[in-house]
Amino acid sequence: MSKRLSKEELETDPLIENYNRAANFYFENRVKVISSAIALIVLIGGIVGYNYYSAAQEDQAQELLAIAEGYYSQGDYENALYGNEFELTYGFDQIAEEFPRTNAGNIAIYYAAVSSFELGDVENALNYMQSFDVPDGIMGVGPLTFHARLLMANESYEAAGQKFVEAAKWNENEVTTPSNLFEAAQAYYKDGNNERASELVSQVIEEYPQSSKYAESQKLKGMIAAN
Numbered sequence: 001m002s003k004r005l006s007k008e009e010l011e012t013d014p015l016i017e018n019y020n021r022a023a024n025f026y027f028e029n030r031v032k033v034i035s036s037a038i039a040l041i042v043l044i045g046g047i048v049g050y051n052y053y054s055a056a057q058e059d060q061a062q063e064l065l066a067i068a069e070g071y072y073s074q075g076d077y078e079n080a081l082y083g084n085e086f087e088l089t090y091g092f093d094q095i096a097e098e099f100p101r102t103n104a105g106n107i108a109i110y111y112a113a114v115s116s117f118e119l120g121d122v123e124n125a126l127n128y129m130q131s132f133d134v135p136d137g138i139m140g141v142g143p144l145t146f147h148a149r150l151l152m153a154n155e156s157y158e159a160a161g162q163k164f165v166e167a168a169k170w171n172e173n174e175v176t177t178p179s180n181l182f183e184a185a186q187a188y189y190k191d192g193n194n195e196r197a198s199e200l201v202s203q204v205i206e207e208y209p210q211s212s213k214y215a216e217s218q219k220l221k222g223m224i225a226a227n
Contacts, residue, residue, distance in 0.1 A: 061104035064090040065111075072111060081115040096128075106133050110143055113150070122153045138171045145180060148187070157191035160184075165200075178204045178211035185220060194224045 067089050071080035083091035090098075092112035099105035113128035129147045134140040144167035151160035164184035168177045185200035197220070204217040211217075 057099055058102045058104060061095055061099035061102045061108070064095050064099075065092075065104045065108055068092050068095065068108070068111065072115060075118075077115040077118045081112055081119070096131075109133075114146070117150060117153075122150055126150050126154060134170075138173070138176070140170050141167050141176045141180070144170055145176070145183075148180075148183065152187060152190075157187045158193070161187035161191065161193075161196065174208065174211065178208035178213045178217075181208075182213040182217055182220075185217070189220065189224065194227060198224050 068080050068083070068091055071077075071084070071089075071091075079089070079091065081091045081093055083089045083094055092108040092115060095108035096105050096112055099108070109128050109132045113125040113132065116122075116125035116128060126147075129143070129150060132143060132147075134143055144163060148160045148163035148167060151157075151163055161184045164180045164187055168180035168184065171177075181200050181204050185197040185204070188194075188197040188200065201217040201221045201224070204211060204213055205221065208214065
């Protein structure tokens with residue numbers, strides 16, 4: 001027959017002791033406990049709801065983006081950028097504004113910049129690029145290079161040189177790195193900063209002798225030395 005525990009033994013049992021402490025804490029702080037529990041439930045519900053909302057927003061933005069891309073692929077940059085009111089379609093500008101926290105919205109910003117440039121509006125294109133979230137890795141090199149070329153078109157040569165260097169370092173490889181370093185050198189050369197331009201073409205010559213920009217870098221280095 002099992003031995004029954006005394007009241008004293010029960011009170012010193014670790015499990016029961018912890019239960020008693022929890023019970024006492026609850027009765028002393030039940031309002032706070034209930035409020036915290038409700039807050040936790042609301043928080044979890046909010047997270048689930050936000051994730052569902054985010055997924056729905058992404059899906060909707062992707063659908064609208066596909067229609068705008070159709071105009072873009074046809075070279076209809078006006079409708080691609082601002083939408084077609086007769087066909088009730090969204091353009092990249094509207095998608096970027098209404099779906100800012102989606103991947104599709106971010107891609108729409110880049111498309112909007114390119115479309116603006118194709119329409120001859122360099123300033124507007126630069127404004128879009130300022131808010132574009134550049135992807136990691138090799139996928140980010142093209143947008144950075146494009147941004148630098150917009151700055152060149154705007155005759156902001158020093159800023160263009162800095163952006164080309166950023167593109168060169170974003171994902172270092174044998175193709176895009178020397179190309180962007182050379183373009184950075186050209187930007188600094190146009191800005192009158194021959195010292196910086198010489199440093200960059202020397203880097204191409206010394207570190208990327210197999211690059212397609214090797215011969216052009218040598219030529220530019222000679223031009224700089226002749227000044």
